[in-house]
Amino acid sequence: MTNTSNVIAADIGGTNIRLARICDGLILEEVRHQADFSVLQNMSKLEAEQHILHTLEAAVQQLPLDNVQGVGIGFPGFFIGNSGVLAASPNIPQLSNFALAKKLSERLSMPVTAQNDALCAAIGEQTFGAGQGHANLLHITLGTGIGGGLILNNTPYTGESGMAMEFGHLKVEHGNESRLCGCGNRGCVEAYASATAISARYNELAGINTSPKDIYQRAVNGNQQAADILESASMYLGTAIAQAITLLDIRTVTISGGLIGAWDILYPNIMTALNANLIPPLQGKISVIPSTLQDNAGILGASKLLD
Amino acid sequence: MTNTSNVIAADIGGTNIRLARICDGLILEEVRHQADFSVLQNMSKLEAEQHILHTLEAAVQQLPLDNVQGVGIGFPGFFIGNSGVLAASPNIPQLSNFALAKKLSERLSMPVTAQNDALCAAIGEQTFGAGQGHANLLHITLGTGIGGGLILNNTPYTGESGMAMEFGHLKVEHGNESRLCGCGNRGCVEAYASATAISARYNELAGINTSPKDIYQRAVNGNQQAADILESASMYLGTAIAQAITLLDIRTVTISGGLIGAWDILYPNIMTALNANLIPPLQGKISVIPSTLQDNAGILGASKLLD
Numbered sequence: 147m148t149n150t151s152n153v154i155a156a157d158i159g160g161t162n163i164r165l166a167r168i169c170d171g172l173i174l175e176e177v178r179h180q181a182d183f184s185v186l187q188n189m190s191k192l193e194a195e196q197h198i199l200h201t202l203e204a205a206v207q208q209l210p211l212d213n214v215q216g217v218g219i220g221f222p223g224f225f226i227g228n229s230g231v232l233a234a235s236p237n238i239p240q241l242s243n244f245a246l247a248k249k250l251s252e253r254l255s256m257p258v259t260a261q262n263d264a265l266c267a268a269i270g271e272q273t274f275g276a277g278q279g280h281a282n283l284l285h286i287t288l289g290t291g292i293g294g295g296l297i298l299n300n301t302p303y304t305g306e307s308g309m310a311m312e313f314g315h316l317k318v319e320h321g322n323e324s325r326l327c328g329c330g331n332r333g334c335v336e337a338y339a340s341a342t343a344i345s346a347r348y349n350e351l352a353g354i355n356t357s358p359k360d361i362y363q364r365a366v367n368g369n370q371q372a373a374d375i376l377e378s379a380s381m382y383l384g385t386a387i388a389q390a391i392t393l394l395d396i397r398t399v400t401i402s403g404g405l406i407g408a409w410d411i412l413y414p415n416i417m418t419a420l421n422a423n424l425i426p427p428l429q430g431k432i433s434v435i436p437s438t439l440q441d442n443a444g445i446l447g448a449s450k451l452l453d
Numbered sequence: 454m455t456n457t458s459n460v461i462a463a464d465i466g467g468t469n470i471r472l473a474r475i476c477d478g479l480i481l482e483e484v485r486h487q488a489d490f491s492v493l494q495n496m497s498k499l500e501a502e503q504h505i506l507h508t509l510e511a512a513v514q515q516l517p518l519d520n521v522q523g524v525g526i527g528f529p530g531f532f533i534g535n536s537g538v539l540a541a542s543p544n545i546p547q548l549s550n551f552a553l554a555k556k557l558s559e560r561l562s563m564p565v566t567a568q569n570d571a572l573c574a575a576i577g578e579q580t581f582g583a584g585q586g587h588a589n590l591l592h593i594t595l596g597t598g599i600g601g602g603l604i605l606n607n608t609p610y611t612g613e614s615g616m617a618m619e620f621g622h623l624k625v626e627h628g629n630e631s632r633l634c635g636c637g638n639r640g641c642v643e644a645y646a647s648a649t650a651i652s653a654r655y656n657e658l659a660g661i662n663t664s665p666k667d668i669y670q671r672a673v674n675g676n677q678q679a680a681d682i683l684e685s686a687s688m689y690l691g692t693a694i695a696q697a698i699t700l701l702d703i704r705t706v707t708i709s710g711g712l713i714g715a716w717d718i719l720y721p722n723i724m725t726a727l728n729a730n731l732i733p734p735l736q737g738k739i740s741v742i743p744s745t746l747q748d749n750a751g752i753l754g755a756s757k758l759l760d
Contacts, residue, residue: 305702307702307738320626320627331729385624389696395613
């Protein structure tokens, strides 16, 4: 028996909550909930906190809890170090300084830890997936938004206020003509290369509102506009990765998210832009690897938070 | 007596070498040498190594060595961790895997350590200067080139191959129209905001080849073109700093170099561009502070390498 045996891990998204009982990286059983966090918008801070705690408590109790050592939670927000205190959550603005882990621990009478969801994905990928064996790892979550998680010397890096690795908000274009991002700024890589941005950009170019998966299929079938958008998105991604490598000098990057289904188009363009934007001694030295855990990266990483 | 007492520190530049006997951050005496490293260009790797070792040995021996505990060297190049092994030096391409610290230690029969010059400046500024009291610090050296040094949790950060914080090569413009940098790429902040770039850009705009100091004086005297170049350079600097903060989430940035003589023009523009490029929860939270050590940051940092 190792120290990861029998924990409950939770992966909290904007529209659903997933919980699993996990032993040494093996998902034993799981439950999924629809969780519409938009209902939180009209609640006070206290009401929203109680709603989240109640939802999580009820979900945990659907799983068998005998011999469970505790609960690890991946949550979309900024946590102060390893305190389990949520400093802020971009999607639930009324939450601030919310002692999520401590409050849930009191309700469940067992240890609870919580950490940023993209950082959990990085921990999962480094422990069980494509990042295994790499003490330093940059993990990028390529979904409706773009997130990042960083492991330095086998330690998750959170920054001074839990806001490190806001990878999606690295700038890849400049000026007033650059695309508007959900964060309110212009030119962020998320505004060019996220799933949402790829659909929007293809719609602007081709007048067809469809999914990145369909855009990829069109590209494979010879549609030049679809290929152009995917190529452009992956070049922007490579440019943003180069900024991170220029500062961090780490050699291994993993990428998860539905978009890696288009890896055969993404990969060569990511590498071209990455190498074009690195200082010469680093060119050709960086490995960019697709996730092997995909949707499970976050929940498996959350299962390691109690170690 | 503390553990910094009586060390020799060296600050190696492209055109001169400076050595000082330092006790607890106090420079007791110093020597300066002209050192034209361009003579190394026609030498073999072995000849270049011997030339550097001989030059440093002779310089150290000009200082009184009684009770000296060892030598700390700041050198323009990439060092592997704390090994004192120079992996590469952009300006002296034939040097690679050069055990600078070990070889000089053998010649001098005393402990020697060596580290990247910009990282030494960061250590100096954090220990004795404007970065005091900050466990996390990004230090930028704003000279003929632009360098960076990073302290995370009171520990100098070097990256996997000593090439971390190549701050000058963050991209602030994109595309074929952007300025060519000495590294061979386009759009680097060094190509827009270094002393060299400021002189070149003013010359292109005004047809006058002069120093950044003179350009600053012209701006103060009401010359709009001079003011425009300095404003633009500092906006680019702020944009690059924002990229670093977006990834690292640290709160304190110090800047050294001759250009900070223009701080009254630089500072407001750096802050405008910095805040415009940060995610909203970090806007207004970052301190950017001029060096208080200036030319002494590197040599004082090198004096701490033996601790």
